[in-house]
Amino acid sequence: MSVIFLKGLAVLGFIAVSAMFSIWLERKISAWIQNRMGPMMTGFHGTLQPVADTIKLLLKEDIVPKGVDFLSWWLAPFFVTVPVVMAFLVIPFSSKWIALDLNVGVLYVCSVTSICVLGIFMAGWGSNNKYSLLGGMRSAAQIISYEVPLLLSVLLVVMQSGTMSMQGIVAAQEHGWFILKPHLTLAFLIYFISATAEVNRVPFDIPEAESELVAGYHTEYSGMKFAMFFVAEYTNMFIISAIATTLFLGGWQGPFLPGLVWFLLKSYGLVAFLMWMRWTLPRVRMDQMMSFAWKVLTPMALLNLLISGWFMVK
Amino acid sequence: MGELLTVNMGPQHPSTHGVLYLELKMDGEIVVDCKPHLGYLHRSIEKIAENRTYTQFIPFTDRLDYLASMNNNLGYCLAVEKLLNIAVPDRAQYLRVIIAELNRAVSHLVAIGTFAQDLGAYATPLFYAFRDREKIVDLFDSICGGRLTYNYMRIGGVSADIPARTEQIIKDFIAYERKQLIEYNELLTYNVIFLARSKNIGILSKEVARSYSVTGPMLRASGIKWDIRKEEPYSMYDKFDFDVPVGANGDSWDRFKVRLDEISQSLRIVEQAIGGIPEGNPVSKVNRVFRGTGEAYVRTENPRGELGFYLVAEGGFNPTRCKIRSPSFSNLGALSELVKGLNISDAVCVLGSMDIVMGEIDR
Numbered sequence: 001m002s003v004i005f006l007k008g009l010a011v012l013g014f015i016a017v018s019a020m021f022s023i024w025l026e027r028k029i030s031a032w033i034q035n036r037m038g039p040m041m042t043g044f045h046g047t048l049q050p051v052a053d054t055i056k057l058l059l060k061e062d063i064v065p066k067g068v069d070f071l072s073w074w075l076a077p078f079f080v081t082v083p084v085v086m087a088f089l090v091i092p093f094s095s096k097w098i099a100l101d102l103n104v105g106v107l108y109v110c111s112v113t114s115i116c117v118l119g120i121f122m123a124g125w126g127s128n129n130k131y132s133l134l135g136g137m138r139s140a141a142q143i144i145s146y147e148v149p150l151l152l153s154v155l156l157v158v159m160q161s162g163t164m165s166m167q168g169i170v171a172a173q174e175h176g177w178f179i180l181k182p183h184l185t186l187a188f189l190i191y192f193i194s195a196t197a198e199v200n201r202v203p204f205d206i207p208e209a210e211s212e213l214v215a216g217y218h219t220e221y222s223g224m225k226f227a228m229f230f231v232a233e234y235t236n237m238f239i240i241s242a243i244a245t246t247l248f249l250g251g252w253q254g255p256f257l258p259g260l261v262w263f264l265l266k267s268y269g270l271v272a273f274l275m276w277m278r279w280t281l282p283r284v285r286m287d288q289m290m291s292f293a294w295k296v297l298t299p300m301a302l303l304n305l306l307i308s309g310w311f312m313v314k
Numbered sequence: 315m316g317e318l319l320t321v322n323m324g325p326q327h328p329s330t331h332g333v334l335y336l337e338l339k340m341d342g343e344i345v346v347d348c349k350p351h352l353g354y355l356h357r358s359i360e361k362i363a364e365n366r367t368y369t370q371f372i373p374f375t376d377r378l379d380y381l382a383s384m385n386n387n388l389g390y391c392l393a394v395e396k397l398l399n400i401a402v403p404d405r406a407q408y409l410r411v412i413i414a415e416l417n418r419a420v421s422h423l424v425a426i427g428t429f430a431q432d433l434g435a436y437a438t439p440l441f442y443a444f445r446d447r448e449k450i451v452d453l454f455d456s457i458c459g460g461r462l463t464y465n466y467m468r469i470g471g472v473s474a475d476i477p478a479r480t481e482q483i484i485k486d487f488i489a490y491e492r493k494q495l496i497e498y499n500e501l502l503t504y505n506v507i508f509l510a511r512s513k514n515i516g517i518l519s520k521e522v523a524r525s526y527s528v529t530g531p532m533l534r535a536s537g538i539k540w541d542i543r544k545e546e547p548y549s550m551y552d553k554f555d556f557d558v559p560v561g562a563n564g565d566s567w568d569r570f571k572v573r574l575d576e577i578s579q580s581l582r583i584v585e586q587a588i589g590g591i592p593e594g595n596p597v598s599k600v601n602r603v604f605r606g607t608g609e610a611y612v613r614t615e616n617p618r619g620e621l622g623f624y625l626v627a628e629g630g631f632n633p634t635r636c637k638i639r640s641p642s643f644s645n646l647g648a649l650s651e652l653v654k655g656l657n658i659s660d661a662v663c664v665l666g667s668m669d670i671v672m673g674e675i676d677r
Contacts, residue, residue, distance in 0.1 A: 202434065
């Protein structure tokens with residue numbers, strides 16, 4: 001029991017550090033793309049900037065707007081953050097570094113991360129703000145639609161490896177990463193696009209489209225509650241990259257370097273790619289995005305599943 | 315149709331470009347009705363003109379369209395010169411054209427950057443546009459000392475001759491900006507998402523454009539070839555060779571593309587003008603204070619459309635009446651027509667493509 005508790009603490013510590021690092025990385029990458037320096041003052045090349053930001057957010061007043069639906073408004077940040085922490089339990093950082101190697105790991109991580117949408121919708125509904133409401137509704141529609149192609153592409157990995165345990169899937173890639181197999185390359189692309197939409201990143205950042213909805217569902221949040229949404233967003237980004245690494249890129253496996261290093265390298269590589277997209281691409285429109293999910297991604301994923309399944313059975 | 319949702323967009327909103335307040339009636343995400351409310355930036359500039367001498371009013375024109383101060387200065391000075399029959403030295407005419415066209419180019423750069431920002435290309439195009447604009451702002455700083463409200467034109471000339479190295483700086487900028495324009499085309503113009511977001515969105519037909527007296531790039535994007543610089547050449551524009559880019563459909567993408575093309579046409583004009591600047595003294599020889607009688611209307615092609623100054627003088631030191639016809643104000647009229655039935659994201663896209671400046675809407 002106490003071992004699990006310690007592992008949980010380690011996960012929490014990792015999330016805090018990872019979110020801070022991601023925020024710093026995002027600011028540096030955006031600065032690099034935009035001919036700027038980014039944060040330079042606090043610490044070496046601004047490395048302490050996230051710490052300063054955290055302190056600022058902790059000390060800020062917690063403003064409660066008038067007319068909020070208090071329970072859903074107050075609970076929403078937790079509904080967004082807690083599932084993210086829970087998802088970390090089954091992510092294999094290396095051959096030994098995994099909090100809990102569930103035999104239904106893939107199913108668990110997929111179901112837990114979809115709880116986030118509840119929190120986002122609660123925030124949108126509870127804020128008593130029209131922009132938040134529109135953002136929350138958009139988010140619910142978006143995340144639920146993109147769940148379908150995402151799960152269909154993950155299913156293919158499970159079929160290929162014959163196990164739902166995360167370590168089992170990594171072990172199945174010992175003689176070649178899954179992404180190198182053609183049908184799984186397609187599955188990876190579908191997974192990564194859907195996952196981008198799942199975590200509301202550009203070009204699918206429609207729920208918090210700044211130019212339309214100010215800040216979307218978290219418009220009314222300030223201080224630490226806002227920070228929780230922020231941490232959840234960045235941690236989510238790491239989680240989808242970590243899952244992509246585990247399912248398609250051979251997880252922690254790699255020559256010479258220890259497993260943990262390989263895993264972090266691959267995951268943060270994908271995170272950096274997501275950031276690169278964010279600062280380069282415009283945003284698609286709500287209806288365009290929905291029709292892309294239902295008319296392009298889902299049929300493609302289904303067809304991919306059908307054809308490769310037929311070959312596997314044969 | 316269910317219950318309509320009223321969304322008060324602005325006067326403080328990231329994409330209403332200043333203090334515009336749009337009262338949107340929405341059915342879900344679809345805009346059913348849009349009513350723009352103005353007046354948050356009203357400074358009664360037209361009234362101020364009646365209490366200032368002609369020369370004193372020039373700095374106030376800077377504050378109209380604050381992204382194109384030089385063009386406003388030019389329009390006002392031309393109106394006063396027409397009213398009082400003042401001749402302008404040739405060198406000053408050339409300098410005015412060069413400066414006005416450079417200002418037009420950087421004003422369009424800001425328009426393009428903010429439009430991309432409205433489409434969700436977060437900050438990057440805006441930074442690129444401002445990086446290029448900075449070069450011209452620095453140049454204007456060395457010419458007249460201002461970085462936003464320049465106040466360089468004077469009645470009967472300009473305030474001072476240009477510094478020695480200016481010509482070389484402008485030549486370098488033209489070469490640099492031409493390379494950048496290719497990059498913007500690659501980054502934005504033919505980007506799949508950008509096309510999907512702006513093609514066929516907010517189509518302004520020729521008839522509607524005419525009936526709202528829409529002018530400038532917005533009118534030209536609808537396919538009407540109308541440019542005051544060609545139709546009623548003022549300053550030296552009839553001496554230069556340039557094209558008037560027009561759009562095909564009048565959608566948001568066309569408005570964007572017309573602006574992008576106009577930047578290269580402006581560079582063309584500047585390139586021709588810089589080669590042929592005559593020697594002489596461009597500084598105005600007119601007294602600071604003078605009287606006049608009569609009336610005059612002068613319209614000029616501003617980056618956003620037709621800017622008109624109507625001056626009535628009855629012999630005093632200051633005009634009896636100064637009416638300003640600002641392009642953004644007329645262009646904004648077409649907004650409600652354009653956004654009806656569109657998604658809220660598209661409404662923001664249409665507003666961004668109109669490139670309004672609140673400073674000249676509320677004068």
